[in-house]
Amino acid sequence: MKRLTRNLLLSLAGAGCIAASVQVAAHLNDKEPMQSYRQSYFTLLAMNFGPIGAMVKGEMPWDDAKVKLFANEMAALGTMDVSRAFAPGTDKGTTRAKPEIWENMDDFSAKLDDMRQAVAALQVAAGSGDRKIIAEATGAAGKSCKSCHDEYKAENYLY
Ligand code: ASC
Numbered sequence: 001m002k003r004l005t006r007n008l009l010l011s012l013a014g015a016g017c018i019a020a021s022v023q024v025a026a027h028l029n030d031k032e033p034m035q036s037y038r039q040s041y042f043t044l045l046a047m048n049f050g051p052i053g054a055m056v057k058g059e060m061p062w063d064d065a066k067v068k069l070f071a072n073e074m075a076a077l078g079t080m081d082v083s084r085a086f087a088p089g090t091d092k093g094t095t096r097a098k099p100e101i102w103e104n105m106d107d108f109s110a111k112l113d114d115m116r117q118a119v120a121a122l123q124v125a126a127g128s129g130d131r132k133i134i135a136e137a138t139g140a141a142g143k144s145c146k147s148c149h150d151e152y153k154a155e156n157y158l159y
Contacts, residue, residue, distance in 0.1 A: 032093040038085035039095075041077065045119075048073045049141065052122075056131075056138045064129055071119075071126035074141075078119040083112055096154040111148040118144040 028036045048070040054060040055067060086108070091099050101108045118141040125137035 034090040075123035078116040
């Protein structure tokens with residue numbers, strides 16, 4: 001009886017591990033690591049930009065400390081070289097990145113640079129605490145996201 005309980009517990013623990021690894025695989029697909037990497041990167045950007053946009057639009061109560069924090073996180077992301085996640089051959093699999101990216105890599109890289117500059121400017125604007133300046137920089141950053149999505153991202157803005 002005791003052994004049966006022990007075996008039951010061990011097999012439940014094993015099932016738990018399998019369930020956990022399936023969940024992890026949804027975030028990092030080791031068959032498509034670059035696709036997972038860039039999706040994670042843009043998720044981080046969106047999860048910081050979303051609330052700033054919502055505060056600027058008055059959809060969320062203004063919180064100056066949060067605006068500064070999220071803008072800092074975005075600027076930190078802007079220092080990362082996400083272009084390596086668009087390596088040749090990674091236009092396949094689970095991706096919304098259009099093949100046009102690889103056909104126009106110079107233009108795509110220029111747009112990534114625009115994004116880096118826009119998030120750096122947003123960080124400076126957030127530091128000023130001036131809501132009008134922050135709103136302008138937020139609009140400019142949103143435009144830079146959108147200009148790339150319009151040409152190079154399929155379907156909805158998910159990440
Ligand atoms: C976001 C997000 C985007 C951009 C885009 C800006 O917060 O997830 O993809 O802003 O909507 O136009």
